[in-house]
Amino acid sequence: MNAPFEGIGASVRRKEDLRFISGRGNYTDDINRPNQTHAVIRRSDRPHATIVKIDTAAAKAAPGVVAVYTAEDLAAIGGLPCGWQIHSKDGSPMNEPKHPVLAEGKVRHVGDPIAVVIAETKQQARDAAELLVIELKDLPSTATVTDALKPGAGQVHDNAPGNVCYDWHLGDKEAVEAAFAKAAKVVTLDLENSRMIPNAMEPRVALAEFDRSTSDYTLYTTSQNPHVIRLLMGAFVLGLPEHKLRVVAPDVGGGFGSKIFHYAEEALVTWAAGKLGRPVKWTAERSESFMSDAHGRDHVSTAQMAVDAQGNFLALKVSTLANMGAYLSTFAPAVPTYLYGTLLAGTYKTPAIYVEVKAVFTNTVPVDAYRGAGRPEASFLLERLVDAVCHDTGADPVAIRRQNFIPRDAFPYQTPVALQYDSGDYFTTLDVALKNADYAGFPARKAAAAAKGKLRGIGVSTYIEACGIAPSAVVGSLGARAGLYEVANIRVHPTGSVTVFTGTHSHGQGHETTLAQLVTSQLGVPFSQVDIVHGDTAKIPFGMGTYGSRSLAVGGSAMVKAMDKIIAKGKKIAAHLMEASVEDIEFADGSFKVAGTDKVKTLSEIALTAYVPHNYPITEIEPGLDETAFYDPANFTFPGGCHVCEVEIDPETGVTSIVNFTAVDDFGRVVNPMIVEGQVQGGIAQGIGQALLEHAIYDESGQLLSGSYMDYTMPRADDLINISSATENTLCTHNPLGVKGCGEAGTIGSPPAVINAVVNALKEYGVRHINMPASPQKIWGIINAGRMAAE
Amino acid sequence: MYDFAYQKPSSLADAARALASDADAKVLAGGQTLIPVLKQRLNKPSTVIDLSKLGLAGIKVSGDAVTIGAMTTHAAVAASAEVKRAIPALAALAGGIGDIQVRNRGTIGGSLANNDPSACYPAAVLALGATITTNKRSISADDYFQGMFTTALAADEVITEVSFPVPARAAYVKFKNPASRYAMVGVFVATGPKGVRVAVTGAGQGGVFRHTAAEAALGKSWSAAALDGVSISPDNMNSDIHASAPYRAHLVGVITRRAVAAAG
Structure with missing residues (x-):
């Protein structure tokens, strides 16, 4: 019987789960x-x-x-x-x-x-x-960015006058102003990105x-x-x-960043x-x-899109106030700048973009990266703005997106806000998502819902994110005080089993499974013979850890580099043992072969020779089969995709129910489809949480009103539905695996899809925008105001 | 949790004596409120008196009444075939309190003695016109609830059982607080031997109350349509980050209509 396929592409069950679900995990408090x-x-x-x-x-x-x-x-x-x-x-x-x-x-x-x-x-x-x-x-104290910037507001720090941390900008302001001057229409949207508490x-x-x-x-x-x-x-x-x-x-x-x-x-x-x-x-x-724990999001923004008479996006102007909280947390200043402003092109070929971000101190818990970190704020702003353009001009939300997408043949695509996208195909993810969501059948479902007194709405978001963080030289020039490469040590033991020491860290992602699959594919070592070790500076050479969906794209690439070194050394040993030249040695499926012959040595045989070097090219190479690689990525990776959300609102109570949710994502090469689906589901659960439920609320003075689960609405199983998840992948062009990363996509693509759907459902009440969370109270308020106006 | 003494009396008389002799003693029934409060150090009782050995659990159904022992868990009420047959709305209410863990520990007596303004049971007790029996006396529902976390119970009084007259029709509908899942507005409607009664929990500043305007309308005609035009003032409603007073007042109307429709 053939062994089951457990390499790249296989939905191997997570090997860590037996430990976790049987209470045998070893957490810090244990x-x-x-x-x-x-x-x-x-x-x-x-x-x-x-x-x-x-x-x-x-x-x-x-x-x-x-x-x-x-x-x-x-x-x-x-x-x-x-x-x-x-x-x-x-x-x-x-x-x-x-x-x-x-x-x-x-x-x-x-x-x-x-x-x-x-x-x-x-x-x-x-x-x-x-x-x-x-x-x-x-x-005197303040909790919101708008209050903190008011003249006479309490000063959080004596050496931050006016409570301003920085006043940053990116893009070509003049080009944007010129485009605005000749635009057929400028659509303006004021919006907030609600504050979140991570709640690991x-x-x-x-x-x-x-x-x-x-x-x-x-x-x-x-x-x-x-x-x-x-x-x-x-x-x-x-x-x-x-x-x-x-x-x-x-x-x-x-962790979710916190x-x-x-x-x-x-x-x-x-x-x-x-x-x-x-x-x-x-x-x-x-x-x-x-x-x-550091909180997340908390932006107040004004976004403006200039469009021509045909609906082409001419220019985007964004002004954002970002709440830093009372102190600067580790990555806080980067989140509303280089993880936000640089993402504002989204999936669109908008030729001119200008963004300014004022970071503001308030008397609240420090705000820092929370799953998605800057990118959910960018996608929410942009995808809400696109729907506002549709609202104001009568354009169709799907058609206008398709019309403005970066063409398939335009990659690599240089955006006006610093990033260069290596690959992507927004048309395919959109088309497949619309098909999977039965977008065409929506009017019939809306009519059926109306017959039972419900308001049904549908919303689309197409998103891009930058992850695989990050090229050290680039982030260094942008203000990072560290490099963001990753490290892997691959130790092939004398009998051929493998231990991987990775600088990434798994806190729910399933690395012990996914990273082992890489070894199975690259070195042909059975999955059961590979262990992943992480999370200890005494064992791991070095590492920058896990965030920004970087573990596979950066950490996995470091593993590939280290495995390449293993293979290169193995070839030398194999050449010696089989009396062939190194150039004639081929490595595949765990075996070194002399090309054109039936001479073969397995990786286990080579490993044993490396550790028992009796017959060994000892003057040329050292004993042992243990290699370390540092991998610094050439670019960010750019996952993208399309999320479609369908909601039903009970107009009597204001309660919104998600009735359909469809995600079609482009993650590059997928190593474990089951784990990817889990990541998508978890991310979307958090995205729906932000869109409908969760909210960190301070009173004016800075007292936290949502300080426990009695008041902070965590999403529960019955708030969610089965999510339709699929991928349509284009490969990353600059890392050896072609992978892009999937950890944060759900929180980036889903909130605007949900709010677009809610706004769509409330169309007849004249609603143009609603800030998150779209709570029952808020929606009832809108409906009630509409009714009162009608009366 | 602060240190406290612990007693587990085996007779009601001993429990009453222990309570009477110590003003800072607290009674432990299912502990679904008391234990979290102790863990958060929000309460500092001298002695915790555990009622679990008093034999107060059990369900009896006679022809016209369902009598539930004070230490009967929500799960037991929810699962009781007799309760489901006699007052299905009561079994459904018990089955909708908290989560499985809460229902397997929490008791009817504990819920009523605590009288949380967002608890479910007070709505059933008030709407069905139940009688609360203690170690000292019987108290009618209308006399029992005296405001948020306040009841007619004396310091040394222990609930032993609650007797519900079987209604002709009844239903409980709860609009949950999105975060806590307690009743933000819960309405129990009933018609039967005690007349038409509508009790609202979760909404009022003073805890559970009777919605007399709805009772009057439903007394004329038992139908959701009869409630058209009936409203309730937001003046005495609770207000918090999840629901303003006007929203709660609006929900009382919606949920009352739904409860009447559910009662049939």
């Missing part, structure tokens, strides 16, 4: 170290205040308390660094106020950490934290220990990128050299472990997650 202490953090309950006094005496005297620390105790360590530096229009660098590990002098958002109590038990630490006497004097299933945890005998620190943390944490925390906060700091990110239960960033708690427990000589563990309560 780890406990001998003599461990427990940290509890006392956080601000005020949005903005001066710290008048902190009295720690009673807390320090409480039973079991080992230490109480405030900012005063941390004077010798640095603030949390920001990984990007954006420059404003005038060339000046962004305002970059210090982000202290514990609040210094002022608190700037609800949840800002003020003090940490470390005790023998968590219960004792909690008890003592309540005994801290903290006197705060309220300062596993809350953040940090556990650090210090070995006095070696001066080695180990930090176990819920991170998507342990090497990045080691670099940021070691070099910038604590002043620890890499060889004395090990960062382990074991099984991680979801576990990319270096957080205060990581530095705090690591520093305290050194100070105390005992392990220190901190585990977030869910309510802490709401007020301390």
Whole structure:
């Protein structure tokens, strides 16, 4: 019997799932170290205040308390660094106020950490934290970008006048103005991209220990990128050299971006472990997650499209205010600029684009990358604007998209906003999506819905995203303070099994399966003989981690490069063993053959020879079969596609139900179709969550009103439907696998499709736009206002 | 959670004595509110008195009444063939509370003693004109609910059972809060031995209340159409990020009509 096909293209079952669904995962909170202490953090309950006094005496005297620390105790360590530096229009660098590990002098958002109590038990630490006497004097505060920019608004940072972090722009303003001047019509849309709270299933945890005998620190943390944490925390906060700091990110239960960033708690427990000589563990309560995990999105924008009389897009002008929150989180400045402004061409050949983005400090939790990061904001703005063009000009939403698509033969396509798309075919994904969604049958379904008193609407979005982040030279020139290559170490063991050490990190994506499939295809090693190791700086040479749908496109490509080295070395060994010249050795399906002969050596035989080099070209090559490669991508990858959403609205209650959802995506080569479908479904669930349900709501002063699941509407199974998912792929032209990435597409393509459908359903009420989430209350308000106007 | 003493009395008299002797004691029924509140350190009882050994669980159906022991879980009520036969709306209500875990722990007595303004059971008790029996007395539904989280229960009073007269027709329809899935507006309508009664939970600032205008209209004609023109003032409605007072008032109308239609 032939072995089942388990290489690239096979829907192999996820090998990690047995561990996860049987409770045998090893999450950070599952780890406990001998003599461990427990940290509890006392956080601000005020949005903005001066710290008048902190009295720690009673807390320090409480039973079991080992230490109480405030900012005063941390004077010798640095603030949390920001990984990007954006420059404003005038060339000046962004305002970059210090982000202290514990609040210094002022608190700037609800949840800002003020003090940490470390005790023998968590219960004792909690008890003592309540005994801290903290006197705060309220300062004027703001929660929204519009309020923060008003004259006289409370200043979040003394060194960020007017609460402005930067005032950035991209594109050709003059060309845009010229196009606007000659346009038949300019369509303007004001819109917001709602603020989101990531809500990974596993809350953040940090556990650090210090070995006095070696001066080695180990930090176990819920991170998507342990090497990045080691670099940021070691070099910038604590002043620890890499060889004395090990960062382990074991099984991680979801991140969605929120576990990319270096957080205060990581530095705090690591520093305290050194100070105390005992392990220190901190585990977030869910309510802490709401007020301390970086939030996502939160844009207020005005978008304008100039069109000619035939409906051709002439120019796009966008002005966006982006909420940074109270401090700059690790990647925050890059999200509304290089992951947003550069995406505004979308799938269209719009010849001139100009975007300006003002990043604004407010008294809210820091905002940073959240699944999609900038790209959902771009696609929502653009795809809503296209539908607004249709609303204002009477154009057909499908026809106008097709008319303005970048032609199939125009790739590589240079956009007016810096990116060069290598490949894509927006016509095919649109056509297949319309067919799969039975777009043509919509009028009949709408009539049937109307007969039962329901308002039915359909919405289309065509999206592009940039992932496979990122070419180091490019991002360096744009302000990144790190390179964004990836690293792989392929270790072929003496008997031919393989361990892969990857710098990417899996926190739900299924890398242990997908990456093993690459080895099966490239080296012909059976799937069961391949293990993937990630998430430990002591095991992995280096790595930049997982975000921006980069693991396969960048991390997988690094693996291919390392495997190429394995094959090249194997050929030399095979040539020696079979007494042939290296040029005559062919490698396929796990075997080295002498071309034109039946002489063959398997990879296992070559590996054994490499480790037992009795008969070996020892003067030419070293023993062993273990290769490492760093891969720096030549370009971003550009997944794209079309999402079609159909909704039904109950006009009596305002409740929107998704009745059909169709996704047709272009992900380049697909390694595991089942995992890809799962990623699409999960992403769309989050996209529908943003469009209809989720919303981080602050009151005017900066109190978080949606601070628990009693008020923050997470999507549940019964909010969703079966999603029709398919791919129509064009290959990436610049990476060895032809892969593009699929992790974020669902959150990028779906929100505008949903809102376009909702607006379409409410057409008869004169609705032109609705901001997310399209909650029952909001829709009822629109319908009711329409009724009242009619009466 | 703060430290507390724990008692599990084996007689109602012992439970009442323990409650009477300690003003800071709290009763534990199914714990679906109390345990989360304790975990969040929002309550600091001296003693938690667990009622699970008092034999208060069970369902009895006589000809004209369904009597449910205070410690009967929502799941047991939902699954009871006798309740489904006698008052299907009550079984359906119990089957729609929270999730499976909540229904397998949460009890009718616990729900009524807590009187959460968004709880489902108070609507059934008030609309069906049920009688609440305690270790001391019987209390009619109309006298029992006294505002948000407030009831007629004395400090040392423990609910033992709840008796529901079997209605001719009844239905409960709930519009859930999108986030918490508690009732944002829940309406129980009933007609039967106690007359036409409409009880609304989730919407009012004072907790469950009777919608008297709807009762008057339905008393003349039991039909959804009879409710046309009946409205309720938003003045005493709750307002939060999910539903303003006017939206809640509007939903009371919609959900009442749907409940009457469902009752048939």
